[in-house]
Amino acid sequence: MKAIEESVHKVMMEAAEAFEVYKHISGKQKAQFLRNIGEEIVNLGDELIQTVIEETNLPEARVVGERGRTVGQLNKFADLVEEGSWKEAVIDIGDANREPLPKPDLRKMLIPMGPVVVFGAGNFPLAFSVAGGDTASALAAGNPVVVKGHPAHPKTSDLVASAIQKAIKKNDLPYGVFALVQDDGIESGKFLVQHPKAKAVGFTGSGNGGLALVKLASEREEPIPVFAEMGSVNPVVILENALKNNYSDIASKLVASVNMGAGQFCTNPGLLITIKTEGFNEFVDALSNNINEATGAQMFSPGVLRNYLVNADQVMSHETVTTIAKGDEVEPNVVRPAIATVSAADFMKNPHLHEEVFGPFSLLVVCDDTKEVKDVVASLKGQLTATLQAKDEELTKNQELIDLLVEKCGRLLLNGVPTGVEVGAAMQHGGPFPASSDSRFTSVGVGAIKRFVRPVCYQDFPDQLLPKELQNSNPLDVWRLVDNSWTKNAI
């Protein structure tokens, strides 16, 4: 066995061993642990902030904000598991006197699956990396986590891992509840996904990376689920009345959204779809002006910048595409946003114009009428989000378009911008393939915990041997579906 494979084997075996203890700890204890991780991350103080800045070029305000989001996510999962109803306890009370056969007593709830492998994301060095949403949700569910750190921010990963390890010690949990594996190449990630003790995988990143993991996992002797969030172009459809009345406001909000964080978000609005009607020329002018006025931002690295320039240029140099405005590279590594335009017909003919350009870029697709807007939307692949810019009165007559947008996305926004993902129970961050590998789950918000659990049913078990969530007296005071009605009442 090679050294890398051996060390992966060691951490996975430690994780499996830790699972035997960790799966039994109470929601209260897990909540304490998650909150402590957040506290220890804050305790890393300015060293963490400066390390992230150094490794990612992100501005300080964003890094501080992202740290807040990361700690906030940990606390939200802490609240969720402390309250306890997320386990979806379902009880069908037995009836020994039922004819012709007695009715068994059936009690079902969600249980953790085992060690989860998490791949740190490049574009969220804190909120979707070592102690990010995937880790928080897997730990909250009761699973040990092994993180493959993103090679772009190894020092950040080490620091955050040290915070988790402090929280493990403080809570007297087994060492193997968490491990960080760092590796410049792809080998350790591959061994982690292939290891028999791995039970699920969380990933945020490129389509190629995500699909490779899905393939690896499906080829295992025991296939395991991979939750790959692979980004999308997040179409924004601007209807006639909105265009006519609000073009200026829409243009400035869209350019700000495209430019935010140098466009390095999975919800970057990379595709604008509108109709050549009243206000259209003014809208294009406004886009152009906003781009020319936009301040540049640094991308994560010279490599990310290079890819962006190549990909954006490939679109803009396409014979059917016209550049609307293109911010200059004002200093090394600093880009300003760019927007280009193409006719609906040409867009639909060229599948590669449908691909995401990672960075502050958006493509404006120009349609002749609403019918063509629908054709364009129908031609799209699955998306994390879709946005509709419309006046109230034109919504009711566009139900078919709304249907089409719903079919294509996980989250449909009205008159907003897709960046700025709220972390809450109602958030859906996961759309039809290829935006995500499994559209039935979300990677943002407390619903993310559902990725790493499965139901188990106890039949005819004596009350005292059941998990507390299923006991008659409902000692944890959780919501339960008892004989098909939601209640907190005891039985």
Added chain:
Amino acid sequence: MKAIEESVHKVMMEAAEAFEVYKHISGKQKAQFLRNIGEEIVNLGDELIQTVIEETNLPEARVVGERGRTVGQLNKFADLVEEGSWKEAVIDIGDANREPLPKPDLRKMLIPMGPVVVFGAGNFPLAFSVAGGDTASALAAGNPVVVKGHPAHPKTSDLVASAIQKAIKKNDLPYGVFALVQDDGIESGKFLVQHPKAKAVGFTGSGNGGLALVKLASEREEPIPVFAEMGSVNPVVILENALKNNYSDIASKLVASVNMGAGQFCTNPGLLITIKTEGFNEFVDALSNNINEATGAQMFSPGVLRNYLVNADQVMSHETVTTIAKGDEVEPNVVRPAIATVSAADFMKNPHLHEEVFGPFSLLVVCDDTKEVKDVVASLKGQLTATLQAKDEELTKNQELIDLLVEKCGRLLLNGVPTGVEVGAAMQHGGPFPASSDSRFTSVGVGAIKRFVRPVCYQDFPDQLLPKELQNSNPLDVWRLVDNSWTKNAI
């Protein structure tokens, strides 16, 4: 395009077209439709019963019972969608005054995914075939269904399809909401799973069949989920005190369970695990006596019988295996159950002894002590069910064994037999791989509807344009998670 491919294409396009209408019909209307299907099945009267008997050799009482279960399932899904809370509405109310950024209004609920391909099962010609659990749950969710009929009961399939079609007409639904495809070979099934309009697959049957579908679906341009329920050996662990005190009762119940329906159930107890201690010899004698006294039953077909005899013989002729008792084939196509025994050490050494023998067969694994019982359980693959035969006082000291059993199964029974699957909200029929392709879902009980839906989130939509489940006034009176609390209250 070949004729088969063309006809598959036609039904799938009709299903996709029907989806545009069907996805919008109310829970009340879907409930009416599902109940009408059940009524039309009953209206088929004795013709259906006799056709099933002719095609499957099942005794009349079982066929009538299975028809009752099938209609009961349809009615349960009807109740579920009429009540409406299954859509899991989650609402995080917006707050325009939140600092530093306004909080968006987020409202999420489950929506149907699109046409579902269902493979009829051989061993449940009604309850898991054309109008069985997979079809009922997919239709209840709002998806059109295309069934690939099982080649063993084509006339039954045609009759049940005609009942569904009558219900479609009665409810004025699009023709394409349901279609039956019949084919002796595997071609049409393959084209159905590969068709771009197919969004999910339901299957109950052999491991080979299920895994082939999983592979096909994962190789599509847009991979889709396959819910394959592939059976298991359903281990029954008998602890010392239970053996000593109840050996006679346990033996008679187990043999009855093995023999029920000629063992042609996916929950057939194909593996018994116990300790060579007080009562063991008496238990083996009781098994033997019960088998010798058992009445035979017909298997589905001479082909199924042949496979059973070959597979059972292969196990019984293994050098480490001893036959306890083996019922004779009393008349052509009629078998009686057989039980053989093997030591724990030999069982663990021979992986093929872990495989299911489809039919009235069970293998008794003999352990030296509880430690060895745990080793045997740890060596097992994923199972639909696991059963523990134990006295209350010995349960508390065997928490580790219970943990191991939970890890291996979807449903854990105490002092029962795994056959006789209750259809209810708390049922879990689906276990870790390879019992099922996705252990996070159940194929029996109303929870089965969750396989064919995905969440969508509406951000900042005006009330009147939201689906009713998400509107402020809660006009459908469903349970909703509003700002993290379950309630039926309006907002």
